[in-house]
Amino acid sequence: xxxxxxxxxxxxxxxxxxxxxxxxxxxxxxxxxxxxxxxxxxxxxxxxxxxxxxxxxxxxxxxxxxxxxxxxxxxxxxxxxxxxxxxxxxxxxxxxxxxxxxxxxxxxxxxxxxxxxxxxxxxxxxxxxxxxxxxxxxxxxxxxxxxxxxxxxxxxxxxxxxx
Amino acid sequence: xxxxxxxxxxxxxxxxxxxxxxxxxxxxxxxxxxxxxxxxxxxxxxxxxxxxxxxxxxxxxxxxxxxxxxxxxxxxxxxxxxxxxxxxxxxxxxxxxxxxxxxxxxxxxxxxxxxxxxxxxxxxxxxxxxxxxxxxxxxxxxxxxxxxxxxxxxxxxxxxxxx
Amino acid sequence: xxxxxxxxxxxxxxxxxxxxxxxxxxxxxxxxxxxxxxxxxxxxxxxxxxxxxxxxxxxxxxxxxxxxxxxxxxxxxxxxxxxxxxxxxxxxxxxxxxxxxxxxxxxxxxxxxxxxxxxxxxxxxxxxxxxxxxxxxxxxxxxxxxxxxxxxxxxxxxxxxxx
Amino acid sequence: xxxxxxxxxxxxxxxxxxxxxxxxxxxxxxxxxxxxxxxxxxxxxxxxxxxxxxxxxxxxxxxxxxxxxxxxxxxxxxxxxxxxxxxxxxxxxxxxxxxxxxxxxxxxxxxxxxxxxxxxxxxxxxxxxxxxxxxxxxxxxxxxxxxxxxxxxxxxxxxxxxx
Numbered sequence: 001x002x003x004x005x006x007x008x009x010x011x012x013x014x015x016x017x018x019x020x021x022x023x024x025x026x027x028x029x030x031x032x033x034x035x036x037x038x039x040x041x042x043x044x045x046x047x048x049x050x051x052x053x054x055x056x057x058x059x060x061x062x063x064x065x066x067x068x069x070x071x072x073x074x075x076x077x078x079x080x081x082x083x084x085x086x087x088x089x090x091x092x093x094x095x096x097x098x099x100x101x102x103x104x105x106x107x108x109x110x111x112x113x114x115x116x117x118x119x120x121x122x123x124x125x126x127x128x129x130x131x132x133x134x135x136x137x138x139x140x141x142x143x144x145x146x147x148x149x150x151x152x153x154x155x156x157x158x159x160x161x162x163x
Numbered sequence: 164x165x166x167x168x169x170x171x172x173x174x175x176x177x178x179x180x181x182x183x184x185x186x187x188x189x190x191x192x193x194x195x196x197x198x199x200x201x202x203x204x205x206x207x208x209x210x211x212x213x214x215x216x217x218x219x220x221x222x223x224x225x226x227x228x229x230x231x232x233x234x235x236x237x238x239x240x241x242x243x244x245x246x247x248x249x250x251x252x253x254x255x256x257x258x259x260x261x262x263x264x265x266x267x268x269x270x271x272x273x274x275x276x277x278x279x280x281x282x283x284x285x286x287x288x289x290x291x292x293x294x295x296x297x298x299x300x301x302x303x304x305x306x307x308x309x310x311x312x313x314x315x316x317x318x319x320x321x322x323x324x325x326x
Numbered sequence: 327x328x329x330x331x332x333x334x335x336x337x338x339x340x341x342x343x344x345x346x347x348x349x350x351x352x353x354x355x356x357x358x359x360x361x362x363x364x365x366x367x368x369x370x371x372x373x374x375x376x377x378x379x380x381x382x383x384x385x386x387x388x389x390x391x392x393x394x395x396x397x398x399x400x401x402x403x404x405x406x407x408x409x410x411x412x413x414x415x416x417x418x419x420x421x422x423x424x425x426x427x428x429x430x431x432x433x434x435x436x437x438x439x440x441x442x443x444x445x446x447x448x449x450x451x452x453x454x455x456x457x458x459x460x461x462x463x464x465x466x467x468x469x470x471x472x473x474x475x476x477x478x479x480x481x482x483x484x485x486x487x488x489x
Numbered sequence: 490x491x492x493x494x495x496x497x498x499x500x501x502x503x504x505x506x507x508x509x510x511x512x513x514x515x516x517x518x519x520x521x522x523x524x525x526x527x528x529x530x531x532x533x534x535x536x537x538x539x540x541x542x543x544x545x546x547x548x549x550x551x552x553x554x555x556x557x558x559x560x561x562x563x564x565x566x567x568x569x570x571x572x573x574x575x576x577x578x579x580x581x582x583x584x585x586x587x588x589x590x591x592x593x594x595x596x597x598x599x600x601x602x603x604x605x606x607x608x609x610x611x612x613x614x615x616x617x618x619x620x621x622x623x624x625x626x627x628x629x630x631x632x633x634x635x636x637x638x639x640x641x642x643x644x645x646x647x648x649x650x651x652x
Contacts, residue, residue, distance in 0.1 A: 091254035114280030121273030417580035440606030447599030
């Protein structure tokens with residue numbers, strides 16, 4: 001067989017499906033930063049923050065994975081390269097968090113809060129970008145570039161601690 | 164066939180699996196109140212808040228359902244009458260919330276935060292008992308009796324709104 | 327706390343949601359037999375085989391649990407006493423099998439075949455009643471009474487082997 | 490935003506995790522054929538058929554996705570490029586089938602049978618390669634090249650029928 005491949009780091013960007021313009025612009029920049037650093041963008045595959053983050057990653061030639069709630073792969077936004085049709089509804093939020101090395105959180109609602117809860121439960125590094133001041137135990141960043149740099153750094157030290 | 168049965172209201176009690184004594188005592192009282200009001204107690208089926216709430220409900224002769232993360236039904240605590248072995252891990256938190264008419268939240272950590280997120284996402288009434296002051300949009304109660312009364316009242320009005 | 331309760335055996339009845347009359351009558355008899363033997367009837371909570379098996383169990387005063395694919399507990403048929411709204415779609419078939427001590431299979435299609443596959447995977451005893459001659463490794467029965475008796479006997483010996 | 494990307498066809502290869510040498514060799518050839526035809530290889534991400542199919546796809550420079558049962562992405566075999574850690578156990582079989590445009594089945598046991606059941610349920614084209622003669626309603630092929638060609642052809646006509 002061929003030699004083992006080196007798997008890329010995976011960063012999830014979480015936030016609202018109906019986010020306002022300024023939050024979507026942050027998501028787009030997050031996607032660009034993730035791709036520039038040769039990491040894979042993973043999210044819920046739908047609209048709003050999910051669509052803009054995927055668009056940003058694709059603009060820089062990065063890979064994008066969408067973990068969809070339903071069975072229809074065509075429900076993924078058009079910047080998702082690999083659409084996983086889980087059919088498990090909102091429980092997919094646990095899959096998004098478990099499948100990432102680190103998470104960057106933008107403003108969001110119930111679904112995003114569930115993902116933050118899973119990140120704490122699973123011990124995954126999570127960076128809040130201009131959001132969620134009320135939740136303890138998250139790292140903080142002021143810009144997309146800082147958020148992605150911090151997320152990847154925390155993921156590496158998390159990975160070292162396990163090995 | 165026989166006449167249709169009238170399905171009981173279902174209340175989920177959520178909180179930590181390794182809660183301190185005083186929180187477990189609140190859970191036990193919540194279980195008793197739920198059974199006294201002829202509702203079904205549903206939770207994650209394990210230790211701590213989950214075990215004490217189930218014990219309280221059983222003491223009053225109520226039904227108890229445990230939604231387990233793994234495939235082993237014997238992992239349910241001994242006060243769970245009906246053990247559902249989901250095998251879907253922490254994603255079961257979404258099942259707990261979706262299967263309840265209302266949720267009462269005690270102090271907890273990541274898993275409980277995920278359940279609060281799902282309650283918001285699914286539009287389920289959720290009452291915080293002496294906990295989670297930092298999360299907006301939850302109803303508040305000071306005693307187990309108040310919490311259960313409020314949870315059942317909100318569930319009824321929620322159900323009317325849908326019909 | 328109160329003494330530990332003795333949990334009842336759980337038997338799943340699987341088969342088509344749009345089964346013909348004669349198969350539904352077998353399902354009804356299976357439900358009656360399960361309840362007469364003080365076991366709990368568990369299934370997918372919808373129409374056809376699922377509805378008739380639950381009706382039979384209720385006629386004998388037995389407990390019935392429905393593991394639903396969606397988030398709407400009201401989608402359960404009217405003979406389901408405890409409706410679990412998994413929201414995980416067809417993946418709930420794995421939950422049905424994992425949550426039962428034994429399975430009785432009637433004629434069915436893709437969903438039933440998936441459940442037979444999971445029963446083999448999980449090492450759960452499975453009895454075919456007048457169905458699935460093409461699948462190896464299932465026990466066979468000619469009447470509902472025989473099927474339930476055999477299912478419960480296999481479940482007991484399965485449980486002893488584990489302990 | 491950038492132009493919409495053209496998503497590749499996805500083919501799942503299903504079969505035993507502890508398959509004998511000759512079945513693993515068929516899996517390797519299936520992986521190669523899938524990659525040569527510019528499709529993505531998707532499977533359960535573990536050993537046996539899953540590992541050899543991924544190795545074959547990688548040898549031809551194709552993309553490989555593994556849908557894992559647990560939370561540990563490092564449990565994926567070393568030829569999986571994108572590891573999805575579902576944490577939903579054997580219920581992931583439904584995700585594998587739902588996320589593919591077509592399925593090729595090799596010899597297998599309970600898990601593979603569950604996947605065949607889901608393929609029927611979801612109306613996904615499924616091609617048996619030298620296996621499963623007892624199951625009706627599957628297409629048949631004699632060689633890996635024939636199996637992949639037929640799977641992709643059926644996927645295209647399936648997709649046209651939906652649109």
